[in-house]
Amino acid sequence: MDNLVIAGRSFRSRLMIGTGKFSSNRAMVSAMEASGCEIVTVALRRVDLANPQDSMLQHIDRNRYLLLPNTSGARDAEEAVRLARLARAAGCEPWVKLEVTPDPYHLLPDPVETLKAAEILVKEGFIVLPYMPADPVLAKRLEEAGTAAVMPLGAPIGTNRGLRTRDLLAIIIEQARIPVVVDAGLGAPSHAAEAMEMGADAVLVNTALADTPNPAGMSAAFAKGVQAGREAFLAGLGGQRNQAEASSPLTGFLRNEG
Amino acid sequence: MQLQINGEAVQAEDRIDVGRLLSRLELNPQLVVVELNRRILTPEDFSETALTQGDVLEIVQFVGGG
Amino acid sequence: MSFLQQLDNYPAAPLARRIASCSGTEIDTALACDRVGLEQFACLLAPRISDAQLEQLAARAHRLTTQRFGRTIQLYAPLYLSNECHNGCRYCGFSADNSLPRKTLNRQEIDREAGMLHEQEFRHILLLTGEAPEAAGIGYLESAIRQIRPMFGSIAIEVFPMESDEYQRMVAAGVDGLTLYQETYDRELYSELHPYGPKSDYDFRLTAPERAAAAGFRRVGIGSLLGLGDFLTDTFYTGLHALYLARRFWRTQVTIGFPRIKPAVGGYTPRTEISDRQLTQLICALRLLIPDAGLVLSTRESAELRNNLLPLGITQMSAGSCTAPGGYAGEDHQGEQFSISDHRSPQEFSQQVKSFGYEAVWKDWDCAFLNRAG
Secondary structure (H helix, E strand, O other): OOOEEEOOEEEOOOEEEEOOOOOOHHHHHHHHHHHOOOEEEEEEEEOOOOOOOOOHHHHOOOOOOEEEEEOOOOOOHHHHHHHHHHHHHOOOOOEEEEOOOOOOOOOOOOHHHHHHHHHHHHHOOOEEEEEEOOOHHHHHHHHHHOOOOEEEEOOOOOOOOOOOOHHHHHHHHHHOOOOEEEEOOOOOHHHHHHHHHOOOOEEEEOHHHHOOOOHHHHHHHHHHHHHHHHHHHHHOOOOOOOOOOOOOOOOHHHHHOO | OEEEEOOEEEEOOOOOEHHHHHHHOOOOOOOEEEEEOOEEOOHHHHHHOEOOOOOEEEEEEEEEOO | OOHHHHHHOOOHHHHHHHHHHOOHHHHHHHHHOOOOOHHHHHHHOOOOOOHHHHHHHHHHHHHHHHHHHOOEEEEEEEEEOEOOOOOOOOOOOOOOOOOOOOOEOOHHHHHHHHHHHHHOOOOEEEEEOOOOHHHHOHHHHHHHHHHHHHHOOEEEEEOOOOOHHHHHHHHHHOOOEEEOOOEOOOHHHHHHHOOOOHHHOHHHHHOHHHHHHHHOOOEEEEOEOEOOOOHHHHHHHHHHHHHHHHHHOOOOEEEEEOOEOOOOOOOOOOOOOOOHHHHHHHHHHHHHHOOOOEEEEOOOOOHHHHHHHHHHOOOEEEOOOOOOOOOOOOOOOOOOOOOOOOOOOHHHHHHHHHHOOOEEEOOOOOHHHOOOOO
16 A cells, blocks of 8 residues: 555545645645545644634544644744644643744745754654745755754745646655655645655645635545556656757777677 | 633633632633633643733633634 | 665665666666666666667766766875785785784884875875774774874774764764765675674674764765675665765765776685776666765776766766785785776876866865864
């Protein structure tokens, strides 16, 4: 069975779903169900005392989905660590999607604070999945710090622009000894398929599913894209043929051998 | 007495415990996380923890997020 | 997971069959792959490779090497400090079973040898010994390293495998490179060939490069002695080992050597004779598997072959070498580890390299950059 294994735990689905930005809890749940996912991210926010809403948690079957709380909103390592600890106190398993995004315009992850927070959280026993820029050296630093996976971005959050960071993702995938989950920027099932064809272990999608009139339909399509990409990768994609250079032969000397 | 909850000033009866405060606010203790003066409380602590003047609370819950 | 455990995932018999049975089409597919993984690497080692495919392989290796390394060859010189040895390696000139003049250089002799190399413009040095701790052990090495450090920008060692704390001492003394060939990854054959002495410990030797990398060596070199056993599986395991080191010790540069067994004083006959064509194929295949590894070719090989292999992936070469302690100053070559085939002087070599459009780099690194005491 070609399962995704993170921190020793096995998953059938390589598509993770983010639960943000959906128009309703119902839309969110229909997307989750149609995707076949087993891991969903959630965020932590202050309760609005004037208007305490129905908690979205009641709509997520904890037996079916692993909750992956993110630390969105954190602008530095200290805030991220605090959010992770809060999530843990809520009775979650100690999995955390580490997200430190001080820049409110593009929500790009801060590499320095992310590494700092990862080191602290790993020591506290968290299973850390850091959202990070597509930086191969940072990926190795995080791996060294003990994170359970790395989550490099394909393109800035919400832009749906696909694998803008393709070349660097390829290096990260080549060099990683832990799972690589491409997160952010995946706007179409073909983007997800492409990431999987490149050898990514999983993808995380949110905006593309929330921002459509048919979340369930789009979600099912993404699941197929992930599957197709993965199967192609396993089957062994042939590369493009490179033209041989028409310069003088490099191995001619061997044919003069007696 | 006055407390600070989620950045706002809130009046509450003296020595109220966290559990009673949550029900006064109509919040389900199983669905929220409480931080009191920067210390995270476990649900077991709620009824044991009495609040005093000037206490700072953060009450958070899970919401949708990517 | 240590490399020992990873090695168990690739048992030799099925691997050998896989390599031997690769078809022409599979080789074509491997050649066309953007990224060569282990599966493709096995095909690129296949005996069935045609001349045309070999040419394609060489062209790709050439392109990858010039992209990563430019048209440069880094020069180094081996400096044998001692040929005393307690091991009985069946194939080696220094074997304890062989009677040859044994020598360990003293301070003045080290000065003299090192001075000659320095005068020839070498700034990268490889220090070699056998395995005789009482004659040339850790303390001796530390002292030799500190002695010659002011003359050279980079010092590497090719000696006996060490413990972690011993490697740390080497790093502290000023060493930045390690070369340690596993000789063969075939356990059974390994114990046949190393019947006694400390070198008979296969595991200790296999895990030494990891210890060195963890201790802070900037470069770690591995390889198999081609001809001892099944050179195809040994080359595959070398590639596997190199990948393991490169991924786990990502700040460390991995290099691979291609020592091809030659006659030695003990009269050892290699089990297999590897042809120039096969050697070419191995070098190019490894280049495609690990585009960033350094590939090393010594003066064991003839001048002509070295000239031809220069553009196909090699990044480091020795020149004007002597494999006997004290050999640079003296005329006496009786205490050699193996005989040299390329007798060009370093300057001759450097000039010829230039005529091929390559630049010989004498100094690429200086440990003076490092923030270390001493």
